[in-house]
Amino acid sequence: xxxxxxxxxxxxxxxxxxxxxxxxxxxxxxxxxxxxxxxxxxxxxxxxxxxxxxxxxxxxxxxxxxxxxxxxxxxxxxxxxxxxxxxxxxxxxxxxxxxxxxxxxxxxxxxxxxxxxxxxxxxxxxxxxxxxx
Numbered sequence: 001x002x003x004x005x006x007x008x009x010x011x012x013x014x015x016x017x018x019x020x021x022x023x024x025x026x027x028x029x030x031x032x033x034x035x036x037x038x039x040x041x042x043x044x045x046x047x048x049x050x051x052x053x054x055x056x057x058x059x060x061x062x063x064x065x066x067x068x069x070x071x072x073x074x075x076x077x078x079x080x081x082x083x084x085x086x087x088x089x090x091x092x093x094x095x096x097x098x099x100x101x102x103x104x105x106x107x108x109x110x111x112x113x114x115x116x117x118x119x120x121x122x123x124x125x126x127x128x129x130x131x132x133x
Contacts, residue, residue, distance in 0.1 A: 012039025
């Protein structure tokens with residue numbers, strides 16, 4: 001996503017440059033405004049997907065992949081997003097796979113489907129304690 005954002009910025013700059021250089025006066029405003037819009041959307045995309053904005057582990061927590069095995073809708077919502085209870089299969093580096101149940105706001109997870117892998121941070125001392133990465 002970061003690379004797509006950078007490519008949109010380049011495309012936006014090319015459109016603005018084309019709008020300035022093109023000899024057809026009727027096309028200039030459309031190219032310039034369109035180029036600015038494409039460039040700003042690329043800037044926003046690149047900013048939100050920047051590697052420095054990725055989650056960092058809290059002290060004592062380690063990163064791992066977890067697979068969604070099951071999801072149950074819970075009553076209530078947080079910030080307008082439905083609460084769900086996920087059954088995850090956590091695969092820590094130094095131990096076998098284990099199942100963890102945890103409640104999350106669906107807005108923090110995105111697409112919820114069985115078999116999808118998500119990045120999590122877990123506590124090696126207590127693997128039942130995990131957070132989304």
